[in-house]
Amino acid sequence: MLLYHAGVVPFSGGYVGVDVFFVISGFLITGHLLTSIERDGRPHFADFYARRARRILPAALVVLTLTALALPIFAPPLSLAGQFKAAIATALYVPNLWFAAQDTDYLADHAASPFQHYWSLGVEEQFYLLWPLALLGLVLLARGRRALVVAGIAGLAVTSFVLGLIATPWNQPLAFFWLPTRAWELLVGGLVAALVLDRPPRAPRWIVVAGGWVGLLAVVAAAVMFDGRTVFPGTAAAVPVLGTAAVIYFGSVRGPLGPTKLLSIEPVQRIGLMSYALYLVHWPLLALPSMSVPGGVGGLPLWQRLGLGIVLAVPAGWLLHRFVEEPTRSPRGLTSRPPRLTLIAAALATVLMTLGAVAGLTWSSSRTITAGGEAPAPPIVRRTPRWPRRRCRRT
Helix, strand or coil: CHHHHCCCHHHCCHHHHHHHHHHHHHHHHHHHHHHHHHHHCCCCHHHHHHHHHHHHHHHHHHHHHHHHHHHHHHCCHHHHHHHHHHHHHHHCCCHHHHHHHCCCCCCCCCCCCCCHHHHHHHHHHHHHHHHHHHHHHHHHHHCCCHHHHHHHHHHHHHHHHHHHHHHHHHCHHHHHHCHHHHHHHHHHHHHHHHHHCCCCCCCCHHHHHHHHHHHHHHHHHHHHHCCCCCCCCCCCCHHHHHHHHHHHHHHCCCCCCCCHHHHCCHHHHHHHHHHHHHHHHHHHHHHCCCCCCCCHHHHCCHHHHHHHHHHCHHHHHHHHHHHHHHHHHCCHHHHCCCHHHHHHHHHHHHHHHHHHHHHHHHHHHCCCCCHHHCCCCCHHHHCCCCCCCCCCCCC
């Protein structure tokens, strides 16, 4: 994803990294919920939502706050109001709906909002809100029979996939950002969780090994071969989604020859641990400085894109992971107390962030436009020193 946004040509399809995250997230969440339901007869809703809030919100709100504070420095005044509206939608966990309503073309918009990458968090948060209750309903209807639960999850996934196929040629932004058209990717992960929970795949060793490597190659092929001209999501999204599902499914069987060994080496594990923080910080670092550049991020020289989106993003992501994400994941002051305290703290943080974004919108809307109807340049541009031109002597 970082290489894709930095414009490194071999990774023109790096946007499929979000699809990979969707499958992994659906796998982990569904596995946790099924274990809880089968053990206790129900998911512990308050505890589930409190865990999700501690895992996702602190880092997301910190980056959201810093990005909103940087807007007046980098953004052209005429675009400030729209950017603060995007910040409000992000704070309310509906950025995907906002960008869909704006007909945003994620694969072609080179002057994108610095909040645009939050769309995937919006999809996940909306899924987390609905899925525990829906999964409980499936288990109750199936009367605990795992095969029927698997069939129910598969049916929901197919329905969402077909809806995406219908919506992609009709309204691509809606198909790209909307939960009903993207839920199938999380549900595929959930389907894998239901299949392998206490029941690893029973197949000859060569099939397990080959299945894992084919899945990994499918993900890499999508990242390399897809580009902005690929009709997406549509049927193309099935390549990285099913590839990730294959890696997880066959990777549940430990073996020396499968891709699990490669994915378990320490550098890959470290990147995986930091992946959420890197995802949050890398896009604002690219988008903010490019807001006053013709062509947006694509208008920046490659060395600047690499410097901002990778060289600077990696240490910034590590700091966010080390000092925000890790300490707030399991703080003793909250984990030792009822989950409602975490939920109340999350609600208060959400309200404060929303009010701050509304204040920014009010302030930006009240700014005056210079004579002639043209807006002044962003402060970061106006403060750039201009060297005096040398006068050439006539000979």
